[in-house]
Amino acid sequence: MDSNTVIAAVSIFTAGITIAIGSMGPALGEGRALAQALSAIAQQPDEASTITRTLFVGLAMVESTAIYCFVISMILIFANPFWNYFLQATPK
Amino acid sequence: MDSNTVIAAVSIFTAGITIAIGSMGPALGEGRALAQALSAIAQQPDEASTITRTLFVGLAMVESTAIYCFVISMILIFANPFWNYFLQATPK
Amino acid sequence: MDSNTVIAAVSIFTAGITIAIGSMGPALGEGRALAQALSAIAQQPDEASTITRTLFVGLAMVESTAIYCFVISMILIFANPFWNYFLQATPK
Amino acid sequence: MDSNTVIAAVSIFTAGITIAIGSMGPALGEGRALAQALSAIAQQPDEASTITRTLFVGLAMVESTAIYCFVISMILIFANPFWNYFLQATPK
Amino acid sequence: MDSNTVIAAVSIFTAGITIAIGSMGPALGEGRALAQALSAIAQQPDEASTITRTLFVGLAMVESTAIYCFVISMILIFANPFWNYFLQATPK
Amino acid sequence: MDSNTVIAAVSIFTAGITIAIGSMGPALGEGRALAQALSAIAQQPDEASTITRTLFVGLAMVESTAIYCFVISMILIFANPFWNYFLQATPK
Amino acid sequence: MDSNTVIAAVSIFTAGITIAIGSMGPALGEGRALAQALSAIAQQPDEASTITRTLFVGLAMVESTAIYCFVISMILIFANPFWNYFLQATPK
Amino acid sequence: MDSNTVIAAVSIFTAGITIAIGSMGPALGEGRALAQALSAIAQQPDEASTITRTLFVGLAMVESTAIYCFVISMILIFANPFWNYFLQATPK
Amino acid sequence: MDSNTVIAAVSIFTAGITIAIGSMGPALGEGRALAQALSAIAQQPDEASTITRTLFVGLAMVESTAIYCFVISMILIFANPFWNYFLQATPK
Amino acid sequence: MDSNTVIAAVSIFTAGITIAIGSMGPALGEGRALAQALSAIAQQPDEASTITRTLFVGLAMVESTAIYCFVISMILIFANPFWNYFLQATPK
Amino acid sequence: MDSNTVIAAVSIFTAGITIAIGSMGPALGEGRALAQALSAIAQQPDEASTITRTLFVGLAMVESTAIYCFVISMILIFANPFWNYFLQATPK
Amino acid sequence: MDSNTVIAAVSIFTAGITIAIGSMGPALGEGRALAQALSAIAQQPDEASTITRTLFVGLAMVESTAIYCFVISMILIFANPFWNYFLQATPK
Amino acid sequence: MDSNTVIAAVSIFTAGITIAIGSMGPALGEGRALAQALSAIAQQPDEASTITRTLFVGLAMVESTAIYCFVISMILIFANPFWNYFLQATPK
Amino acid sequence: MDSNTVIAAVSIFTAGITIAIGSMGPALGEGRALAQALSAIAQQPDEASTITRTLFVGLAMVESTAIYCFVISMILIFANPFWNYFLQATPK
Known part of the structure; x- marks a missing residue:
């Protein structure tokens, strides 16, 4: 397998998987926090x-860690610097 | 195996698996939050x-993380930039 | 093994496994939510x-994530774009 | 191993395993929901x-996910499109 | 190993393992549901x-999922369509 | 290794392991259900x-799943259809 | 390795491991059931x-599953039908 | 490696590991049952x-399963029928 | 595979995965802390x-460990010193 | 590697690991039983x-299973019958 | 692969992964400690x-172990003594 | 690798790992027993x-199992009978 | 790979990973102990x-085990006796 | 790889990992015991x-097991008897 194939597959x-x-x-x-929030509302509706x-x-x-x-x-698919390097290195 | 096969299989x-x-x-x-919600409704029907x-x-x-x-x-199946690259590189 | 075999096996x-x-x-x-629902009905039949x-x-x-x-x-079995590509590429 | 053997084994x-x-x-x-249901009946027989x-x-x-x-x-054993393809491709 | 051996072993x-x-x-x-049932009977003998x-x-x-x-x-041992195919393909 | 050895080892x-x-x-x-049963008897001796x-x-x-x-x-050891096939296929 | 060695090792x-x-x-x-039994005796000595x-x-x-x-x-060590087959097949 | 070595190592x-x-x-x-027994004695000394x-x-x-x-x-170390077979088969 | 490919893939x-x-x-x-916070607010709204x-x-x-x-x-993708070294070492 | 080395290493x-x-x-x-014993003494000092x-x-x-x-x-290190066999079989 | 590549990849x-x-x-x-802290504040606001x-x-x-x-x-990326050794050993 | 190296490495x-x-x-x-002991002292200081x-x-x-x-x-490092055997067998 | 590379990589x-x-x-x-400490302070501020x-x-x-x-x-990176040995053994 | 490298790497x-x-x-x-100790002090300050x-x-x-x-x-790094043996065996 040439370099391009390896980089693309990885x-x-x-x-x-990320x-x-x-x-x-x-x-x-988030599910845990949400569950407790609903329980808290039921316990103290005024708050x-x-x-x-x-x-x-x-x-x-919490969502921020999923965003990371x-x-x-997304960077690995659409803005992968390693992929760009090998694309430029490939003779056309 | 040629490059196309590897990329397609991966x-x-x-x-x-994603x-x-x-x-x-x-x-x-979601199941946990839903369970607590039902318990909260039973405890405080007015809310x-x-x-x-x-x-x-x-x-x-929470669903948003599943959407990600x-x-x-879906991107990997229908709009895979690496696959598109190798398709164009394959001589027809 | 030729490409078609690899793609089909994968x-x-x-x-x-998906x-x-x-x-x-x-x-x-769903089992958890359902269990809590039954408990909630027993606790507050009026609701x-x-x-x-x-x-x-x-x-x-919740079922939506199973549907995904x-x-x-199903797409992988009946509407697999990679499989279709290799089918067309195979000389008849 | 030829293609037919690989596809059949996989x-x-x-x-x-599915x-x-x-x-x-x-x-x-289902076991959890059933257990809670029995507990709920014992607690509120009228409901x-x-x-x-x-x-x-x-x-x-819940059973629907097992049905999937x-x-x-069953599709993989009795109506496997990949297997059908290779059967037709095998010279008789 | 020939095809028959592979298919039989798999x-x-x-x-x-299934x-x-x-x-x-x-x-x-089932054990969980049964345990709760006995507890429920002890709590509410009239029901x-x-x-x-x-x-x-x-x-x-619940047993239905074990039946699946x-x-x-059983199909894999006694009515395996793939095995039947290779048996017919083997020259006698 | 010949076919007989592979089939026997598998x-x-x-x-x-099954x-x-x-x-x-x-x-x-069963242990869980039994434990709860004893607790239920202690709680409600009349039942x-x-x-x-x-x-x-x-x-x-529950035992039925162990029986399966x-x-x-037992079928794999004493009435294995694949083993019988290879035994008949072995020249004597 | 010849067949006898493979079968014996497996x-x-x-x-x-079984x-x-x-x-x-x-x-x-059994440990769980036994523990609950002692607790039940302490709670209801008359029963x-x-x-x-x-x-x-x-x-x-419960012990029956261990017996299986x-x-x-024991069958695999002392009355293994596959081992017996290969013993008879070995020229003396 | 000859057969004797493989059988001995296995x-x-x-x-x-067994x-x-x-x-x-x-x-x-046993630890769980013992713990509950002590708790039960403390709760009901008369029993x-x-x-x-x-x-x-x-x-x-419970110990019986450890004994199995x-x-x-012990059989595998001191009365291993497979080992005895290969010992007799080894020319002296 | 040459060095550049290995380094890029790793x-x-x-x-x-990091x-x-x-x-x-x-x-x-964070989900646990957040859940407890909501419970605490419901319990003591004045605080x-x-x-x-x-x-x-x-x-x-807590977020700081995710930031690490x-x-x-990010360093591995955009400011990887090992990658920079091999880029400079590659003849142009 | 000769037989002695394999047997010794295994x-x-x-x-x-045993x-x-x-x-x-x-x-x-034992830790669990001991913990409960102390709790039981604190609850019922007279017993x-x-x-x-x-x-x-x-x-x-409980210790007996560790003794096994x-x-x-110890048998494997100091009284290993397989090791003794190979020692005797090694020409001096 | 030469030494530099191995060391860099590792x-x-x-x-x-560290x-x-x-x-x-x-x-x-930290999440656990933080959760308990909020619960403690709600319970005893004066403290x-x-x-x-x-x-x-x-x-x-606790954070100190993450800092380690x-x-x-960071040492492995920017001040790796092994990497420095091999850099100096590489002929320029 | 010769025998000495294998035995030493193993x-x-x-x-x-032992x-x-x-x-x-x-x-x-031990941690569990110790924790309960402190709780028991706090509950019943007189005992x-x-x-x-x-x-x-x-x-x-409990410590005895760690001692084993x-x-x-220690035996494997300083009084390893297998190692001693191979040392004596090595020509000097 | 020569010895230096292996030692450095390991x-x-x-x-x-250590x-x-x-x-x-x-x-x-530490997180558990800290959480309990805060709970204890809230319960008994005078202590x-x-x-x-x-x-x-x-x-x-507790931290001492992390320090180990x-x-x-650190010894493996900066004062590794094995690495020093191989450095001295390498001809300059 | 020669013996010294293997022994050093292992x-x-x-x-x-030890x-x-x-x-x-x-x-x-230790964390568990410490947590309970603080709880015990809060409950019974006089003790x-x-x-x-x-x-x-x-x-x-408890710490003693970490010390082991x-x-x-430390013995494996600084006083390894196997390493010393191979050092002496290496011709200088």
């Missing part, structure tokens, strides 16, 4: 607005 | 509308 | 209709 | 009919 | 008949 | 006969 | 005879 | 003799 | 500001 | 002598 | 300052 | 001497 | 100074 | 001195 596999593994933690963490606001700011923070994975995954 | 395998692993976290997280609204906004956020995986998976 | 294996792994998360999540409605809307959302896997699995 | 292995792994999640999820009805509709939904795996498994 | 191994893995989930799920009836209908549903595995396992 | 290994893995789930499930009857019917159902594994295991 | 390894893995589930399940009787009948049922493994293990 | 490794894995389940199960008697009979039953592993392990 | 794979694994811990940890402030300072600290992984991941 | 590795894995279960089981006596008899039983592993481990 | 992979694995423990540990101070000193101590990993990771 | 690796794995169980078990005495006798028993591993580990 | 990989794995246990253990003092002495003891790993890791 | 890898794995158990066990004394004696016992690993690790 990039494809890594892009997929977002796949990287979405488990945030999804579980629903405070709880909801804190929830969504916090969820955004998505960003890396 | 793309197929990665597309499947959505397979990537759907576990969100499914478990059912607030709880339901918060639940679905939150579920959408689905998007990557 | 497609078959991935299609199976739906196999991808059905664990939703099944466990049974609200609980049931929320349950099935939520279950549909099923869709990818 | 199909057999995938068919078995239903094997794919039946764990639904079985555990037994509502609980039982919700239980079986929900179980059917069974369908894929 | 069929044997898959048949065993029922082995596939019996864990249902056994654990023993309702609980027992619901239990056995539910157990049958057993069916696939 | 059959032996699969027979052992019953080994396949006995874990039922043993754990001991109902509890014990339900217990043993349920245990038989034992049956497959 | 039989030895499988015999050991009983090793197969004794974990029953041991844990000690009923509890003990149910315990030992149940333990025997032990039987397969 | 026997040594299997003998060790008792190693096979002692985990019984040890954990100490009944509890202790049931405990030791039960422990013996020990027996297989 | 860098791509490591960059993806952020994928590295985002699980922080996401789960909402103190709780929220402590929460976000703490989340930033993201930084390493 | 014996060394198995001896170590006692390493085999000491986990007993250590955890300290009965509890302590039962504890040490029970611990000895230690015995096998 | 350094890149190790740097990534911080990836090494950030899981601290992130989970908020003492709790917060102890929390951040403790978090710094980050330091090793 | 001895080194086994010695390390004590590494073998120290996990005792450490966790501190009995609890402490039972604790340390019990800890010594340490002994095997 | 040293780099081991240094990273501190990565070695930081998980201490981080989790805050005693609790804090015990906490930090204890944390230092860090020390080994 | 020694380095084993030294690292202390890495070996520090997990003690760290978790703080007894609790603290028992804690540190116990921690030293550290000792083995």
Whole structure:
């Protein structure tokens, strides 16, 4: 296999596995926080607005770790510097 | 095996495994949040509308991590830039 | 092994493993939500209709992640673009 | 090994492992829901009919993920498009 | 190794591992449901008949996922279409 | 290695591993149900006969998944159709 | 390696691993049931005879899955049909 | 490597791993039962003799699964029928 | 494969797997802290500001471990000293 | 590698791994029983002598499974029948 | 592959995996401590300052283990003594 | 590689891994017993001497399994009978 | 690969993996202790100074196991006796 | 690779992995004991001195298992008898 094939295959596999593994933690963490938020609203309805606001700011923070994975995954597919190097090195 | 075969095989395998692993976290997280929501409604029926609204906004956020995986998976099958490159490079 | 064989073998294996792994998360999540729903109905029978409605809307959302896997699995078997490419490339 | 052997071996292995792994999640999820249903009936006997009805509709939904795996498994054994292709390609 | 040997070896191994893995989930799920049923009977003896009836209908549903595995396992041993194909292809 | 050796080795290994893995789930499930049964008897001694009857019917159902594994295991050792085929094919 | 060596090595390894893995589930399940039995006796001393009787009948049922493994293990060592076949096939 | 070496190496490794894995389940199960027994004695000192008697009979039953592993392990080292066969087959 | 290809492939794979694994811990940890924060607000609404402030300072600290992984991941893609060395060493 | 080296290497590795894995279960089981014993003494100081006596008899039983592993481990190092056979077979 | 390539590849992979694995423990540990801190503040608002101070000193101590990993990771990328040795040994 | 190298390498690796794995169980078990002991002292200060005495006798028993591993580990490094054999067999 | 390359590669990989794995246990253990400390302060504010003092002495003891790993890791990078030996053995 | 390289590489890898794995158990066990100690002090401040004394004696016992690993690790690096043997055997 020539270099281009190796780089492309590794990039494809890594892009997929990165977002796949990287979405488990945030999804579980967000699900837990969301579950507790609903329980808290049921317990203290008068504080629903405070709880909801804190929830969504916090969820955004947890979501950020999934975003990191998505960003890396997208970079590997559409803006991969190693791939660009080998494309330029390939004689046309 | 020539380059096209390698890239196609890796793309197929990665597309499947990405959505397979990537759907576990969100499914478990959503199931947990949903379970707590039902418990909260039973505990505080008067707040059912607030709880339901918060639940679905939150579920959408958790679902987003599954969507990321689905998007990557679809890109790898139908809009794979590496595959397109090798298709153009193949003499016809 | 020629290209067609490799692509077919990878497609078959991935299609199976995708739906196999991808059905664990939703099944466990739905089972948990369903269990809590029954507990909630027993606790607050008067809200049974609200609980049931929320349950099935939520279950549909959890089921969606299993559907993603099923869709990818079916695409890999019956509408696989890589397989179609190699079929056309094979001299008849 | 020729192509037919490879495709047949992969199909057999995938068919078995798909239903094997794919039946764990639904079985555990259904067991949990069923356990809670019995507990709910014991707690609120008057609502037994509502609980039982919700239980079986929900179980059917959880079972659907096992059905997906069974369908894929059966397709791979009895209606495998890749296998059919190679059968036709084999000179008689 | 010729094709017949490969197909036979894969069929044997898959048949065993399918029922082995596939019996864990249902056994654990049924054990859990059964345990809760006994607890429910002890708590509400007057509802023993309702609980027992619901239990056995539910157990049958959980058992169905083990049956799927057993069916696939038996098909692979006694009615394996791939094996039949290679048997006919073998010159006598 | 000739075909007979491969088939025999795979059959032996699969027979052992099938019953080994396949006995874990039922043993754990039965242990759990049994434990709860004893707890239920201690809680409601008057219902001991109902509890014990339900217990043993349920245990038989859980045991059935272990029986499936034992049956497959025995078939692989003493009534293995693939082994019989190769025995007949071996010149004497 | 000749056939006899392969069959003997596989039989030895499988015999050991079968009983090793197969004794974990029953041991844990029996330990759990036994623990609950002692707790139940402490809670309801008057029912000690009923509890003990149910315990030992149940333990025997759980033990049966370990027995299955032990039987397969012993068959593989002392009454292995495949080994006997190869012994007879070996020229003396 | 000749046959004797292979059989000896496999026997040594299997003998060790069998008792190693096979002692985990019984040890954990016995520890759990023992812990509950002490708790039960503290709760109901008057029943100490009944509890202790049931405990030791039960422990013996759990221990039996460890004994199975020990027996297989000892047979593989000191009374291994396969080893004896190859010893007799070795020219002196 | 020449050196450039190896280094590029390893860098791509490591960059993806680093952020994928590295985002699980922080996401789960933040989800847990967030869940408890919402529960604490519901319990003590008057301290909402103190709780929220402590929460976000703490989340930033947990997030820092994810940032470490993201930084390493970005360095490996865009400022990789090893890659730069091999680029300079490659004759143009 | 000659036979002696293989047997020695396998014996060394198995001896170590046997006692390493085999000491986990007993250590955890004993720790659990010991913890409960202390809790029981604190709860019922008057029964300290009965509890302590039962504890040490029970611990000895749990320890026995570790002893099995230690015995096998020692046999493999100092009284290994396979090693002795090969020593005698080696020409001096 | 020459020495430089091997060392560079190993350094890149190790740097990534070190911080990836090494950030899981601290992130989970900090999340747990933070969650308890918020619960403690809600329970005892008057001690908020003492709790917060102890929390951040403790978090710094937990964070130190992540810092160790980050330091090793950075040393491997930017101040790797082995890499420097091989750079000097490479003829220019 | 000659025999001495193989035996030395295996001895080194086994010695390390034996004590590494073998120290996990005792450490966790001792930590659990110690934790409960402190809780028991806080609950029943008057029995501190009995609890402490039972604790340390019990800890010594748990520690014994770690000692077994340490002994095997030390034997493998400093009194390895296989190593001594090969040393004597090496011509000087 | 020559000896220097092997030693350097193994040293780099081991240094990273040692501190990565070695930081998980201490981080989790410290997080648990810290969480309990905050809970204890909230429960008994008057004993805050005693609790804090015990906490930090204890944390230092837990941290010591992480330090062991860090020390080994640093020795492998900067004071590796094996590396020094091979450096001296390399002809200049 | 010559003998010296093999021995050195194995020694380095084993030294690292020994202390890495070996520090997990003690760290978790100590963290648990420490957490309970702080809880015990908060519950019974008058017994703080007894609790603290028992804690540190116990921690030293748990720490001993980590010390075993550290000792083995150090022996493998600085006083490795196998390494010394090969050093003496190497012609200078």
